[in-house]
Amino acid sequence: MSERVSHHIHGQFFIIKINDPKHLNSLTFADFVSIALLLNKANNIDSVLFTVLQSSGKYFSSGGKFTAVNELRVEENASEVDKVSKLVSAICSPNIFVANAFETHKKVLICCLNGPAVGLSASLVALCDVVYSKNDSVFLLFPFSSLGFVAEVGTSVTLTQKLGVNSANEHLIFSSPVLFKELLGTMITKNYQLTDTDAFNKKVLEDLKQDVKGLYPKSILGMKYLLHSQMKEKLIKSQAMEANGTLPFWASGEPFKRFQQLQKGDRRHKL
Amino acid sequence: MPGIRKNEKIRYRAAGPFFIIQLVKPENLNALEGEDYIYLGELLELADKDPNVYFTVLQSSGRFFSSGADFKGIAKAQGDSSVEYASETSKWLSNFVARNVYVTDAFIKHSKVLICCLNGPAIGMSAALVALCDIVYSMNDKVYLLYPFANLGLVTEGGTTVSLPLKFGINTAYEHLMFNKPFKYDTLCESGFISKNFNMPSPSSETFNTAVLDELRSKVEGLYLPSCLGMKKLLQSNHIDSLNKINSMEVNESLKYWVDGEPLRRFSQLGSKQRKHRL
Numbered sequence: 001m002s003e004r005v006s007h008h009i010h011g012q013f014f015i016i017k018i019n020d021p022k023h024l025n026s027l028t029f030a031d032f033v034s035i036a037l038l039l040n041k042a043n044n045i046d047s048v049l050f051t052v053l054q055s056s057g058k059y060f061s062s063g064g065k066f067t068a069v070n071e072l073r074v075e076e077n078a079s080e081v082d083k084v085s086k087l088v089s090a091i092c093s094p095n096i097f098v099a100n101a102f103e104t105h106k107k108v109l110i111c112c113l114n115g116p117a118v119g120l121s122a123s124l125v126a127l128c129d130v131v132y133s134k135n136d137s138v139f140l141l142f143p144f145s146s147l148g149f150v151a152e153v154g155t156s157v158t159l160t161q162k163l164g165v166n167s168a169n170e171h172l173i174f175s176s177p178v179l180f181k182e183l184l185g186t187m188i189t190k191n192y193q194l195t196d197t198d199a200f201n202k203k204v205l206e207d208l209k210q211d212v213k214g215l216y217p218k219s220i221l222g223m224k225y226l227l228h229s230q231m232k233e234k235l236i237k238s239q240a241m242e243a244n245g246t247l248p249f250w251a252s253g254e255p256f257k258r259f260q261q262l263q264k265g266d267r268r269h270k271l
Numbered sequence: 272m273p274g275i276r277k278n279e280k281i282r283y284r285a286a287g288p289f290f291i292i293q294l295v296k297p298e299n300l301n302a303l304e305g306e307d308y309i310y311l312g313e314l315l316e317l318a319d320k321d322p323n324v325y326f327t328v329l330q331s332s333g334r335f336f337s338s339g340a341d342f343k344g345i346a347k348a349q350g351d352s353s354v355e356y357a358s359e360t361s362k363w364l365s366n367f368v369a370r371n372v373y374v375t376d377a378f379i380k381h382s383k384v385l386i387c388c389l390n391g392p393a394i395g396m397s398a399a400l401v402a403l404c405d406i407v408y409s410m411n412d413k414v415y416l417l418y419p420f421a422n423l424g425l426v427t428e429g430g431t432t433v434s435l436p437l438k439f440g441i442n443t444a445y446e447h448l449m450f451n452k453p454f455k456y457d458t459l460c461e462s463g464f465i466s467k468n469f470n471m472p473s474p475s476s477e478t479f480n481t482a483v484l485d486e487l488r489s490k491v492e493g494l495y496l497p498s499c500l501g502m503k504k505l506l507q508s509n510h511i512d513s514l515n516k517i518n519s520m521e522v523n524e525s526l527k528y529w530v531d532g533e534p535l536r537r538f539s540q541l542g543s544k545q546r547k548h549r550l
Contacts, residue, residue, distance in 0.1 A: 108449055129445040162441060185461060189446040211450040214546070215421040216533055222426035222524055223448055227441070229520060230433065230513065 002034035007041075012049040012212065013205065014042035014107070021057025021197075025121075028068040032094050032120060036101035043106050049220050050208065051105065053128065054112045054201045060138070063119030064094075066263040073256050087250050094120055095243040099153045102127040103235040108224050112204050113138050113188065114197040118269065123153035126162065126187065127235075129224070133191045134200040136180040140187075143269055146175035147262075148254030149246045157238045161231060162187050177271055275317060278310045283317075288325040288496055289487065290318035290383065293480070297333020303397060304344030305370045311400070312377035319382055325496040326487065327381065329404065330388045330480045334473060336414070339395030342542040349535055363529035368522045371396070375429050375521075378403040379514045384503050388483045389414045389465070390476040392453075394548065399429025402438060403514075405503065409468045410479040412456040419548055422451045423541070424533030426524050433517045437510060438464050451549055 004020040004027060016038050018025045027035075035053075042051045055061060072090045074083045102109065102124065111128035115138055122140040125131060142159070144150055151159075151172055159168035163178065163186055171178050184191060194200045212220075249255060261267035280296040280303065292314050294301040303311075318327045331337060356362035378385065378400055387404035391414055398416040401407060418435070420426055427435075427448065435444040439454065439462045447454055459465045471479050491499075528534055540546035 108445065128442075130442055130449070185443070186440055187442050189442055211452075215451055216424040216537070218528070218531075218533070219421045219424055219426055220449055222528065223420060223432075226427050226432040226517070226520060226524060227436065227445065227448070230436065230517075231441075 002028075002031045004028075004031050005034045005038070007038050009045070009048065010205070011209075012047060012217065013052055013208065014038075014045065014048045014050070015052045015054060015205070018053075018055040018061055021055075021059070023065075024059040024062035025055050025057065026062045026065045027121065028065050029090065029093055032064075032098045035124070036098040039101040039105050043104075048107055049212070049217055050110055051107045052110045052112065052205070052208075053124070054204075055114050056197055057115070058197075059115040060111075060113050060117040060125065061121030062116070063121050066259050069259045070256065070263070072250075083251065084247075087247060091247055091250055092243055095152050095246065096239050098124075099127070099239050099242075100236070103154065103232060103239070106221060106224065108220060110204075110208070112201050114200055116141065119143060119147075120153055123155050123158075126158040127154050129227075130189060131183075131187050132204050133180065133183070133188045134197060135193050135195065136184075136191060138180050138183070138188075139271075140178040140183065141175070141269060141271070142172055142178075143175040145173060146258070146267075146270065148252075148258045149249040150242070152242050152246055154235050154238055154242070156242060157231065157234050175270060275313055278307065280307055281310055281314070283314050285321065285324065286484070287488075288323065288491065289328050289484065290314075290321065290324040290326070291328045291330060291484070292318075294329075294331040294337055297331075297335070297476075299341070300335040300338035301331050301333070301397075302338045302341035304341045304347075305366060306344075307341075308370050308374045308396060312374040315377040315381050324383050325491075325499055326386055327383045328386045328388065328484070328487070329400075330476075330483075331390050332476050332480075333391070335391040336387075336389050336393040336401065337397035339393070339397045340538075342538050345535065345538050346542065359530045359532075360526065363526055367529050368526050371428055371525070372518055372522045374400070375403070375518045376515070379430060379511060379518065382500060382504065384499055386483075386487070388480055390479055391473065392417065395419060395423075396429050399431045399434070402434040403430055405506075407459075407465050408483055409456070409459070409465045410471050410476065411473065412468065412470075413473060414459065414465075415453040415455045415550075416459070417451075417453040417548060417550070418448055419451050421449060422546070422549065423537045424531075425528055426521065428521050428525055430514050430518060430521070432521055433510065433513050438462060453550055 005018055007016045016035060039051060042048050074086055109128040111125050111131045113131050114134040117125050118141045122142055125140060142155055192200055258267060282293045282295050284291050318324050385404040387401050387407045389407055390410045393401045394417045398418055418431055469479055469482055537546060
């Protein structure tokens with residue numbers, strides 16, 4: 001499916017791995033769709049209780065590849081219909097298909113946050129039920145306002161829910177990073193304080209196996225169903241609002257300008 | 272105030288604006304049977320009807336606040352051949368669903384301020400009721416709350432599907448529920464769940480209980496008590512709808528698990544020490 005995204009099943013754990021540390025695990029839109037398809041696959045395996053997102057190297061993922069975004073650019077003389085059609089299909093895929101895969105997932109979503117995550121990738125971290133951090137250098141960045149568009153992939157709901165109203169407002173409106181200090185206790189439930197990502201990934205899985213020993217699998221899935229029922233409707237509603245909310249911004253061309261600046265080095269993420 | 276029948280494990284008394292409910296079977300870690308939870312619900316109704324009551328104070332005794340459901344009671348329900356049920360569904364509707372939905376509802380809609388004096392650990396349904404209280408004071412840092420649903424073949428009950436994410440954050444709730452981990456004192460403090468720790472060594476639950484009531488008396492001096500109730504009503508309105516909805520979802524979901532039989536197997540393992548609560 002994708003050269004950067006792989007998976008394997010280990011008993012009750014469906015493990016999805018991002019493996020392109022040289023490029024800070026940046027992902028194409030197709031990679032995000034691959035992750036979503038893997039989530040759907042895990043959903044249909046009865047013996048799976050936990051879907052675990054793991055990564056490699058220094059970064060969890062630096063977000064969508066600049067090149068992937070630039071591919072969406074339409075020519076100046078393209079018709080209005082062509083322009084909108086191209087954007088709708090490109091922007092809908094992460095916002096609707098990918099967000100939906102996470103938002104309708106029946107298994108417990110666990111994220112092994114080995115490092116910083118940016119943009120769409122950070123949005124996926126925010127959709128996970130449990131997040132463990134490798135060490136205190138991790139952070140999440142949602143630079144939507146800096147890049148010329150708006151909240152995507154559920155962040156208008158998840159950040160408010162998990163960081164609190166005022167904090168979500170601050171971070172989304174000003175594109176400011178959410179540092180470890182703030183993530184601990186809100187999104188991160190355990191910090192491993194390790195330096196090696198492979199060792200971290202391995203230790204988390206060992207601990208999880210110990211933690212679930214003797215517990216009743218159906219109870220875990222039953223509790224996920226009940227706990228998730230609380231936010232599910234809000235999240236699904238946000239898919240339409242976010243996708244349609246972000247579309248005019250992409251149509252205006254501003255995000256492309258800014259991604260190009262990022263690629264050239266003329267613009268940097270505020271960290 | 273007209274009273275209700277007596278219960279040997281639970282005492283109640285009115286003292287000015289305070290309706291005090293106390294669990295008084297410390298030798299049994301204040302474990303409660305189905306009928307006891309119903310009794311708690313009835314006591315809350317009694318307090319609700321009394322215009323002189325503004326605060327309903329839950330207190331306990333000994334080492335534990337309450338170790339939750341009494342296994343012997345559950346075994347009794349299973350072995351009880353005096354009542355004939357048409358089906359397993361029918362049996363567990365009576366022996367579990369009705370009781371849980373009733374007592375959870377009593378706590379959710381209670382109009383007086385619910386204060387919990389947490390003298391020690393609380394487990395299961397008892398811990399769920401602690402989480403539905405408006406204000407919690409702890410005796411010392413040895414207290415914890417354990418929701419062992421995953422270990423007992425059950426799912427979230429007593430409104431915990433809503434109360435735990437609400438009071439501790441959703442990710443923390445997932446971590447503790449999915450992996451059967453106790454909410455220890457540090458977590459209870461950081462989240463603001465405990466408003467004050469009285470820092471008294473165990474076993475001094477009586478001293479603690481008296482100290483809390485003394486402090487409450489001085490706290491309410493000069494306050495217009497009807498304002499406290501008006502405030503409670505407004506604050507309660509933030510979550511009462513989601514709590515009511517989840518109460519129904521929880522008991523109906525749980526019913527399947529009881530009918531399936533796993534909770535009974537695991538409760539009896541707990542009783543025979545083949546299974547332990549993980550602490």
